[in-house]
Amino acid sequence: MPQEKLSVTFFYFLEKAIRDYRQYAQRNIRAGFGDITLDQILVLRMIQDQPELGLHQIAEAVFKDYASITRIVDLLVRKGLLFRLGNDRNRRESELTVSPAGDDLLVAIQPIVAKNRFIALQGIHPEEIEIAKSVLAKIIENCNEKSDG
Amino acid sequence: MPQEKLSVTFFYFLEKAIRDYRQYAQRNIRAGFGDITLDQILVLRMIQDQPELGLHQIAEAVFKDYASITRIVDLLVRKGLLFRLGNDRNRRESELTVSPAGDDLLVAIQPIVAKNRFIALQGIHPEEIEIAKSVLAKIIENCNEKSDG
């Protein structure tokens, strides 16, 4: 098993990069707004874009766990950024709608999010980003292969 | 701000890749062993390699938070994989030592961890991995720049 060392450091870097990025982005968001997390923003925006989705589909769209989505949505509702219209009992029928406050927040936060991404990728050639992306895509594929060998 | 789309999908892939890899690796570990997490293994191995380190330094070595390390170490001690020799009160003096059970576990688990990494990176050219690694390194750098602009 060659390149063992490369793979070790690669996964270290992978973990550290995502953590540092999240920390950096979260810090910038907090500076401008109160206590909203990146994940909550992600879910909120997804619902804004496609309000017709069920939680299950939202989870898939944002690559997250179902249980996490339940909790994130609850938080967003509690914060008044999201409305659960219709039946509050039957959650499958209740439609989720971003509240005016939620809309405002998304509008205000959008440039910050974009800037975070921009700065995080500053000084990297687009072709390199593409290659890195393809590497990540391949990892995703490899980890989701049916294991039969 | 060009390439907005590329950066969006890049960060999506980044998050998904790390999550899928962890899930995949964790599943394989669980199949062979009981309930030990990747993070616990990482910390355990670090202590095995450099038992003289303090928690602070361990945290830095594995790119983790101090608070997390405190809790992970406590778990490892509770599981009998790690001994806190010497003074159990003064934690700075107490030396951490991997127990025989911990040694055994690391030995047994090592090939699984290596295989996980190998499979996750299967079919990717080493040069591409290097490029991806350099992209991640640059992101880490960008996110840790002193913000004064």
Add this chain to the structure above:
DNA sequence: AAAGCAAAATTGATATATCAAATATATTTG
């Protein structure tokens, strides 16, 4: 050695991830 300061370690609170189990709802079948 005592006081004060710096560094290390811990704890509390909250958010998210994960898995398993339990509910609830929808759909299919008889």
Add this chain to the structure above:
DNA sequence: CAAATATATTTGATATATCAATTTTGCTTT
């Protein structure tokens, strides 16, 4: 339509991440 089954959602338990606050320990300086 009722029962069986499938799917969606929630909940509980535990682990980790993060930040803030606190405590502990170590070091310096008298």
